[in-house]
Amino acid sequence: MKRFVVTALVVAVAVVPMFAQAPAGWQVRADRSTNATDPDGAGDIKFTTIPGGFRAANPTAAIYWNPANTAKGNYTLKGTFKLLEPSGHTNYYGLIVGGRALEGTDQNYLYFVVAQDGTFLIRKRMGDRMPDPNAPARGRGGRGPQAITEDVARAPHAAVQKPGADGTSVNTLEIRVAGDTLNFVVNGTVVHTMPKGTVVTDGIYGIRVNHLLNVEITAFGLVK
Numbered sequence: 001m002k003r004f005v006v007t008a009l010v011v012a013v014a015v016v017p018m019f020a021q022a023p024a025g026w027q028v029r030a031d032r033s034t035n036a037t038d039p040d041g042a043g044d045i046k047f048t049t050i051p052g053g054f055r056a057a058n059p060t061a062a063i064y065w066n067p068a069n070t071a072k073g074n075y076t077l078k079g080t081f082k083l084l085e086p087s088g089h090t091n092y093y094g095l096i097v098g099g100r101a102l103e104g105t106d107q108n109y110l111y112f113v114v115a116q117d118g119t120f121l122i123r124k125r126m127g128d129r130m131p132d133p134n135a136p137a138r139g140r141g142g143r144g145p146q147a148i149t150e151d152v153a154r155a156p157h158a159a160v161q162k163p164g165a166d167g168t169s170v171n172t173l174e175i176r177v178a179g180d181t182l183n184f185v186v187n188g189t190v191v192h193t194m195p196k197g198t199v200v201t202d203g204i205y206g207i208r209v210n211h212l213l214n215v216e217i218t219a220f221g222l223v224k
């Protein structure tokens with residue numbers, strides 16, 4: 001029988017001073033927009049606890065992680081994301097795995113995220129010199145020699161719930177690591193399967209929420 005191993009909370013540490021609050025034990029790193037046509041919002045990032053999870057109110061894109069939360073080998077990471085209101089354009093939110101050196105210039109992780117337009121995105125983050133964290137990359141090397149993201153997959157899928165009449169939507173995301181196979185799941189439906197290959201999934205797991213979003217995250221953790 002599966003059970004959730006809910007993320008532990010320890011002591012408050014800040015990586016980026018651009019936030020007003022953070023749960024104990026969690027670190028926050030912002031990705032500021034450098035795109036003049038897609039600027040960040042005003043104010044501070046707020047990452048707070050709610051019953052059963054967290055809330056991320058993001059004027060700026062950010063990742064959230066607790067260094068104590070690591071996964072290795074075969075595992076499933078799962079989280080339920082409630083978008084509280086749509087942003088003015090497409091922005092993504094979801095899970096990260098395989099995190100290494102998240103505080104420094106050599107940050108690395110894989111993220112699996114969804115957006116209000118019904119699309120999902122799987123992308124590698126490699127390094128610190130991202131010219132525009134809110135723009136799509138164009139494969140390995142991205143938008144030039146300074147870009148360090150790589151799209152693994154991006155597509156619309158009927159499993160991704162779009163905001164309803166009240167402006168909210170709920171999507172449960174899973175990353176399933178089983179041997180050399182990775183499955184990416186939305187609301188119980190596998191939306192993408194791929195060989196693990198050189199993709200690193202051992203490491204820190206956490207959350208990514210892009211800018212101009214307000215999201216609640218519950219039932220977050222490893223499924224045993």
